[in-house]
Amino acid sequence: MSLNQVDRQILALLQQDASLSTAEIADKVGLSQSPCWRRIAKLEQDGYIKGKVALLDEKQLGFDMLVYAHVKLSNHGRNNLSEFEKLIMSYDEVTECYTMAGTMDFMLRIISRGIEGYEQFVRDNLLNLEYVQEVHSNVTMTCVKRTTALPI
Amino acid sequence: MSLNQVDRQILALLQQDASLSTAEIADKVGLSQSPCWRRIAKLEQDGYIKGKVALLDEKQLGFDMLVYAHVKLSNHGRNNLSEFEKLIMSYDEVTECYTMAGTMDFMLRIISRGIEGYEQFVRDNLLNLEYVQEVHSNVTMTCVKRTTALPI
DNA sequence: AGTGAAACACACACCGT
């Protein structure tokens, strides 16, 4: 983590808006284009920037249902851990999945179209696995905040 | 939602990698540059694309602690709802915040550097509010999956 | 709605400091 102030500024700008041109960033951080471009290239090369993505509007695309589900596996299900994780990764509706400290649970962030979409997903992709013991759904109501930006 | 197959393909590509050039996308969806560019411009204009952002590497920047915290407000705290939400939005460590169905709780996704960073954040920014009754922390261990892409 | 070309801006490399 040998990042100076300028590098942090650049990262802060790019994680808010990756469509900024090198010239615009250079201007904002008080550099000229060439050195600014070199810094950005190095930040990418060193792995600080994992990638650039477009963020889509969930609501407008019909995804009005966001649920955090806790999934508990049965005892003998622990032999199927890596199989379960591979499955999870293949489900597009699961946008995030973590194992939690203290329990043997998985927490899944699941996005779907309506309650019907969610129920169907859980039935077809989670409850149908014999080693899934329990699924507890935490349904979100309103989104107060959501950002991909880190507090740098 | 009057999106045809090509538009969906374009969105799917862009939400995976926003650094693709118009020509590359045009190639992949079987269009030439101009009409492809027009479609992308329209998708942005119509609000399907909320923005383009750079995703940074949490670990490399020292953010090794990811916690989902449930925050319960006291009864009279409900008069301070909007004040609380404004505060939440101003905290960079809180990357997401939702209200949950069934309870009066807020769920916060908090990213920080180490357990110390987390504890300090909770003490200084949540527990110091008189109307915050309870904070229950769910600490994540390993990340099985994380994506910003929607299942289109 | 798709094609082709032209104007423009930007990304990237090579210079000097």
Added chain:
DNA sequence: ACGGTGTGTGTTTCACT
């Protein structure tokens, strides 16, 4: 390491089909 300048490549517009 920063700054200036140039060249190719991508973006954006326009005229045509």
